[in-house]
């Protein structure tokens with residue numbers, strides 16, 4: 500069989516779905532040919548020659564997309580769709596929540612696997628692209644935020660006087676939020692953090708940050724806050740109002756606010772109101788990692804950095820793509836681990852285990868139709 504690695508075409512997408520390390524493993528059995536589109540790795544600092552040295556052959560777009568197994572970062576779109584082969588296996592972040600785009604991919608007749616739908620079970624952790632990329636986004640959010648902030652992050656005692664440490668507020672402490680706390684800590688900031696899920700408190704404190712508590716007033720609130728399958732659920736309006744009041748007070752003290760709150764398949768919850776932004780200190784910076792899903796911060800604009808009376812709101816998209824080489828390295832390993840369920844890297848044997856929970860959960864289209872999500 501032919502395994503194809505196309506170059507990503509979405510604007511700003513610098514990542515690639517395979518690296519020389521994973522190509523070497525995919526080619527190791529000698530049973531399958533790996534074809535990499537020329538230039539596919541350049542934006543991730545991987546020259547074509549490194550893929551060739553790992554055992555791939557270089558190809559054009561049509562050859563890479565026309566392979567039997569196509570490994571992608573983003574869902575194919577536009578002109579890419581016509582180049583996919585009916586019955587081919589397609590693996591990537593296929594954005595299954597976008598029904599229109601999903602129907603277009605399904606229409607090509609590929610058997611598509613969307614890595615967004617990997618179940619959060621131990622066996623799937625090594626394949627979990629959402630976690631590997633969120634980790635990078637959390638790191639980069641702090642770096643970008645610190646860059647936009649016109650003061651130091653650490654406390655400094657100098658001959659010219661003392662500089663206070665920056666105060667960082669992290670809202671939404673999943674994978675990205677935890678890494679944001681760890682990164683801000685390394686830079687010497689003083690950190691507060693909050694999340695709807697109560698289980699996060701211990702993790703926040705173990706990283707040296709202070710937990711900002713939004714108390715539950717009913718059993719219903721407490722139950723919803725537990726989330727489902729590791730993900731949050733939308734909280735009742737009364738809790739959101741209490742959270743907004745507490746966040747307002749904490750944000751007024753903060754120099755850098757990082758928001759990461761997401762609810763799968765829904766618009767991101769609004770955690771910072773416009774009046775809170777207006778009450779923040781001049782020079783403060785907010786980085787909204789949820790901007791692609793509508794944003795946690797009122798007034799955040801996708802793809803740009805806006806200034807609201809001296810407070811900057813960073814709405815840059817796809818932060819992992821700004822750490823392209825490492826983001827690709829981790830993504831490619833995730834994809835290889837997922838593919839290894841079906842393709843034995845040593846023997847080369849290929850057999851998709853249709854009864855495997857991971858395979859069933861991620862299958863999004865087949866034989867021209869969209870496969871409804873398993874409950």
Ligand code: NAD
Nearest residue numbers: 619620630671672673674675694695729731759760761768
């Ligand atoms: P996510 O990206 O879906 O959401 C980010 C965070 O936002 C979550 O912590 C969520 O609780 C929080 N949030 C949502 N609504 C909020 C609100 N209104 N106010 C405040 N916070 C809000 O989450 P994620 O980072 O993908 O992961 C969530 C959890 O799942 C983590 O604890 C992670 O460790 C766990 N996880 C487990 C596995 C596994 O067991 N295989 C894999 C990945 C992640």
